[in-house]
Amino acid sequence: xxxxxxxxxxxxxxxxxxxxxxxxxxxxxxxxxxxxxxxxxxxxxxxxxxxxxxxxxxxxxxxxxxxxxxxxxxxxxxxxxxxxxxxxxxxxxxxxxxxxxxxxxxxxxxxxxxxxxxxxxxxxxxxxxxxxxxxxxxxxxxxxxxxxxxxxxxxxxxxxxxxxxxxxxxxxxxxxxxxxxxxxxxxxxxxxxxxxxxxxxxxxxxxxxxxxxxxxxxxxxxxxxxxxxxxxxxxxxxxxxxxxxxxxxxxxxxxxxxxxxxxxxxxxxxxxxxxxxxxxxxxxxxxxxxxxxxxxxxxxxxxxxxxxxxxxxxxxxxxxxxxxxxxxxxxxxxxxxxxxxxxxxxxxxxxxxxxxxxxxxxxxxxxxxxxxxxxxxxxxxxxxxxxxxxxxxxxxxxxxxxxxxxxxxxxxxxxxxxxxxxxxxxxxxxxxxxxxxxxxxxxxxxxxxxxxxxxxxxxxxxxxxxxxxxxxxxxxxxxxxxxxxxxxxxxxxxxxxxxxxxxxxxxxxxxxxxxxxxxxxxxxxxxxxxxxxxxxxxxxxxxxxxxxxxxxxxxxxxxxxxxxxxxxxxxxxxxxxxxxxxxxxxxxxxxxxxxxxxxxxxxxxxxxxxxxxxxxxxxxxxxxxxxxxxxxxxxxxxxxxxxxxxxxxxxxxxxxxxx
Numbered sequence: 012x013x014x015x016x017x018x019x020x021x022x023x024x025x026x027x028x029x030x031x032x033x034x035x036x037x038x039x040x041x042x043x044x045x046x047x048x049x050x051x052x053x054x055x056x057x058x059x060x061x062x063x064x065x066x067x068x069x070x071x072x073x074x075x076x077x078x079x080x081x082x083x084x085x086x087x088x089x090x091x092x093x094x095x096x097x098x099x100x101x102x103x104x105x106x107x108x109x110x111x112x113x114x115x116x117x118x119x120x121x122x123x124x125x126x127x128x129x130x131x132x133x134x135x136x137x138x139x140x141x142x143x144x145x146x147x148x149x150x151x152x153x154x155x156x157x158x159x160x161x162x163x164x165x166x167x168x169x170x171x172x173x174x175x176x177x178x179x180x181x182x183x184x185x186x187x188x189x190x191x192x193x194x195x196x197x198x199x200x201x202x203x204x205x206x207x208x209x210x211x212x213x214x215x216x217x218x219x220x221x222x223x224x225x226x227x228x229x230x231x232x233x234x235x236x237x238x239x240x241x242x243x244x245x246x247x248x249x250x251x252x253x254x255x256x257x258x259x260x261x262x263x264x265x266x267x268x269x270x271x272x273x274x275x276x277x278x279x280x281x282x283x284x285x286x287x288x289x290x291x292x293x294x295x296x297x298x299x300x301x302x303x304x305x306x307x308x309x310x311x312x313x314x315x316x317x318x319x320x321x322x323x324x325x326x327x328x329x330x331x332x333x334x335x336x337x338x339x340x341x342x343x344x345x346x347x348x349x350x351x352x353x354x355x356x357x358x359x360x361x362x363x364x365x366x367x368x369x370x371x372x373x374x375x376x377x378x379x380x381x382x383x384x385x386x387x388x389x390x391x392x393x394x395x396x397x398x399x400x401x402x403x404x405x406x407x408x409x410x411x412x413x414x415x416x417x418x419x420x421x422x423x424x425x426x427x428x429x430x431x432x433x434x435x436x437x438x439x440x441x442x443x444x445x446x447x448x449x450x451x452x453x454x455x456x457x458x459x460x461x462x463x464x465x466x467x468x469x470x471x472x473x474x475x476x477x478x479x480x481x482x483x484x485x486x487x488x489x490x491x492x493x494x495x496x497x498x499x500x501x502x503x504x505x506x507x508x509x510x511x512x513x514x515x516x517x518x519x520x521x522x523x524x525x526x527x528x529x530x531x532x533x534x535x536x537x538x539x540x541x542x543x544x545x546x547x548x549x550x551x552x553x554x555x556x557x558x559x560x561x562x563x564x565x566x567x568x569x570x571x572x573x574x575x576x577x578x579x580x581x582x583x584x585x586x587x588x589x590x591x592x593x594x595x596x597x598x599x600x601x602x603x604x605x606x607x608x609x610x611x612x613x614x615x616x617x618x619x620x621x622x623x624x625x626x627x628x629x630x631x632x633x634x635x636x637x638x639x640x641x642x643x644x645x646x647x648x649x650x651x652x653x654x655x656x657x658x659x660x661x662x663x664x665x666x667x668x669x670x
Contacts, residue, residue: 042223047111048165048216049186050098051081055143057100060178060212073177074112074166074187075213076119083114083164086157088224088256093154094129094146096218099167104138105174107167109146109217111155114164119185128163129153136174146217165217178212186211227254227262227299227307233282236311237374237382239357241319242290242560243567249282250297250309262299269296272564288315289564290355316357317560318550321423323347324361324387324465326404326450328432330473330527330536331388332367337523338530340370346537348383354541361422362386363414378416385416393438394429394446404429405450412457421462424548425454426540428470428510431526434483435475444490451498451505467503468543469495470510473532474518476525484511508543510536553616555668558588562595573668588614589621589666602664608643610651611664622667623650627660637663 050057077083086092097109109131118124132147146152157163169175177186233249240246252262263281270277270293277285277295293315298308325344329335333342344360348371351358360371362385371383378385389402397403411417427450433443451467458464471488475481488511498505513535514521514528521532528536551557555573556566563571570577573585580597587594590601591614603610613623623645626637640662644651652662 043221044095044218045081045084045221046096046098046216046218047082047084047163048075049077049082049211049213050100050216053098053214053216054218055096055098055141057098057141057214057216059100059176059214072166072168073213074114074119074125074164075215076114076116076162076164076187077185083162084219085162086159088159089157090221090224091154091156092222093152093220094131094217095152095220096216097131097134097142097144097146097167098216098218099136099142099175100214101136101138101140101142101174102176103173105136105169106133107136107142107169107174108133109165109167111163111217112166114162116162119187125164128155163219165215167215175213175215178214186213224303224305225255226305227252227257227301229266229297229299229307229309231295231297231309231311234311234313237313239314239316239319240288241316241357242288242565243286244315245284245286246288246313247282247284248278248295248297251281252299252307254299254301254307256303257301262301265299267298269298270294271296287565287568288313289568290315290317290560291564292355314352314355314357315565316355318548319357320351320544320548321357322359322361322420323424323426324417324422325426325428326408326454327388327426327428328392329388329390330431331386331428332390333369333388333533334367334390335523335527336529336533338369338533341530341533342367342369342371343528343533343536343540344386344388345369345371346534347540350537350541359383359420360385361416361420362388363411363417364389365415379419381416387411387417391432392429393433393436394443394450395439398438401432405446405453408450408453409457421458422465423463424544425465425467426470426508427451427467428472428536430472430484430487431475434472434487435477435480435526440483440487443487444494447491448494448498451503455503464504466547467498467505468508468540468547469505470508470539473510473514473522473526473528473536476518476522480525506543506547508539510539513539554620555585555588558614558616559584562593585621585668586664586666589617589623591615591617607654608651609654609662610644610649612649613647620669622669624665624667625650625652625662626665627662629660631661637665639665 045051046054075082094111099107110127111129113126113128115124129148132149134142134144136142155163167175229250229252231250233247248268250263250266252259252266254262265279266281267279268277270288272289272291272293291314292312294310294312296308296310298306300306325331331343333344336342359382364387365381365384368384373384374380374382389404391400392402392404394405395403396406427447429447429450430443432438434440447469451469454467455464469491471491472484475484492507495505495507514532521528521535523529559566559571565571569575571584574583576583578595578597582592582598582601584594590612592598592601601611609625611623624639625642626639628637629635640652642650643653650664
C-alpha cells in the first residue's frame with residue numbers, strides 16, 4: 012500500500028490520523044481459527060441439516076472437498092498451520108478416525124486427486140451426542156507446512172457403527188466415499204468398502220489454526236543507533252525490507268520514516284538525507300506495510316545537539332577516577348555526561364583507560380564505539396614524573412596518547428585536575444604549579460603537525476580539609492592563575508577553572524573525607540566544568556539562530572526559514588524575530604502611532620544581526636520609491652520616527668540581516 016501525504020492547513024490533523032492508523036496496524040496481527048468440512052460454518056455447535064436420506068454405512072471413508080466456499084482451505088502464502096479440533100454429530104457409538112488430505116482441485120471422485128497429510132488418533136464416540144474433540148496425532152496437535160495455493164480438505168474413517176450420518180440434502184456439497192484401494196493407504200488406514208460421489212451434507216468439521224502472516228522485516232542501516240549530530244548536520248537515512256510475500260524493493264520504495272519529535276514524516280523510500288531535524292533526542296521509525304496490511308517497523312534513537320564539543324579527555328587523580336567518593340554509579344565524569352546530554356551537546360569521552368565506569372553507558376563493543384567510558388584518571392597520581400607507588404602524569408602522557416580510545420580519538424577538549432596528591436604529600440610543592448605548565452606543553456607536543464590543538468582547561472583543585480594543608484592548596488591555586496596567563500600569552504588555548512570556591516563554601520556537605528568529593532561534590536565539579544565549556548564553546552543565546560532553535564527546534568527546517576510565515580499573519584519569521592514576536596501566534600499591529608510618532612519595538616534577543624530602517628513613500632512605492640528616513644530614536648528597545656504636521660506619506664519598517 013502506498014501512503015501519500017499532502018501539505019495543507021490540515022497537516023496536523025492528517026499527521027494525527029496517520030499516527031493513529033499506524034498505531035492500529037502495529038498491533039500484532041491476530042491468528043485465525045477456522046473450520047473445514049461440510050459443517051465448517053457450525054464450528055463446535057454441530058447440528059444435522061435434515062434427514063431426508065441417510066446412508067447407513069457403518070464402515071466408510073468420506074472426504075469433503077466441497078463445491079462451496081469454506082468447506083476446504085487454500086493457503087494464500089507459504090505457511091504452517093496447526094490442526095486443533097474435530098467436531099461432529101454422532102448417531103451411533105463407534106470409532107472415528109479424522110484426517111486431512113491435500114486436494115489438487117481436479118476431481119472430487121478421482122483417488123489420485125488426494126494426498127493424505129495427517130491421520131488423527133481414533134476417537135471413541137458415544138451415540139446421539141455432539142462430539143468436540145482435539146485433533147491429535149500421537150497425543151499432540153499436528154502442524155502442516157503448506158505452500159501458497161495448496162488446498163486441504165477434511166475427512167474421516169468410521170467403523171463399528173454409523174457414527175456420523177451422510178445426508179443427501181441438496182446442499183450441493185460434493186463428497187467422496189471411496190473403497191480401500193482407491194487411495195494410497197497411510198499406515199494401513201483408512202480403508203473402506205464402497206465408492207460414491209454425490210451431493211450430501213455431513214455434520215463434521217476439523218478446526219485449524221492459521222498463525223498471523225509475518226510482517227515485513229525492516230532493518231535501519233543508517234545512521235548508527237545512538238548517533239549524535241550537530242543541528243543542521245545532513246543525516247543519511249537508509250533501511251532494507253525483507254518480506255516472505257511481497258517484492259522487497261517495492262516495500263523499500265514505500266518505506267515511511269517518522270520521528271517522535273517531528274510533526275510530519277521525515278521522508279519516504281529506502282534512503283534519503285535531511286538536515287532539518289530539531290534539537291533533542293529522536294526516536295526514528297521506518298515502517299513498511301505489505302499487501303496483507305501487516306506493518307514491519309524498526310526504530311533507532313539519535314540526538315540532535317545544539318553544539319558539538321568533540322572528544323573530551325579527563326586527566327586527573329582519584330577524584331577524576333572516582334574510586335574514593337563512595338558512589339559506585341557516579342563521578343565528576345558521569346555528572347558532566349548527564350549535563351551535556353540534558354543540554355543537547357554532542358560529545359564523547361576519550362582516554363587510555365575505562366577504570367571505574369561509574370554508571371556511564373556502554374555504546375558499543377569496540378574501543379572506537381565506546382563513547383563515554385574512557386578517561387585518564389589514576390588514583391594517587393601526581394604532576395610530573397613517576398614516583399614510587401604513584402603515577403607521574405606528565406611522564407605517562409606520551410604513552411596515554413597511543414593507548415585505549417585516545418590512540419585513535421584525539422581530544423578536542425582536555426580537562427586537567429591535578430595537584431591534590433602533590434600538596435597532600437608535600438611533593439616539591441614550590442614547583443608544582445610549573446609542573447602543570449610542563450604537563451600542558453607535553454600534551455600539546457603530542458599533537459601531530461597539521462592537526463588542531465585541543466582546548467585545555469586547568470582546574471584549581473578542591474580544598475584539603477586538613478588545616479595544615481589548606482593554605483598550601485590556596486597558594487597552589489593562586490599560582491595557577493599566573494601559569495595559565497603565561498600559557499595564554501604564548502598563544503595556547505588554556506582556560507582556568509575554579510574547582511575550589513564552591514566546594515570550600517560547603518565542604519562538610521560536599522566532601523567525603525579530607526581530599527575527595529562525594530556524590531554531591533561530584534555534581535558541583537561537573538557544573539564548574541560545564542560552565543567553563545559553555546563559556547568557551549557554547550552557542551550564542553541571542554541572535555536569529557538561537558531564536559529559530561527556541562521556536563522551531565532547528566534553524567534549518569523549512570518552516571524556520573527567515574522568509575516563511577508559519578502563523579499566516581503576513582509577517583515573515585525574520586520580521587517576527589526583529590519585533591520580538593512569537594512566530595506561531597498571529598500578530599495584528601506591530602507598531603505604535605501616538606502624537607505623530609510612529610515606533611516599532613525591537614526583540615529583546617536581537618542585537619547586531621538585524622538592521623532596522625523606517626522608510627517612507629507618497630504612494631506605497633508605485634511611482635515614488637521607498638526612501639529611508641532618519642529615525643528620531645534608534646536604540647536597543649525601539650526605532651521611531653517623528654512625522655511633521657504636513658506629512659501624508661506612507662511609512663514602513665524594513666528589517667534585513669546584517670552582513
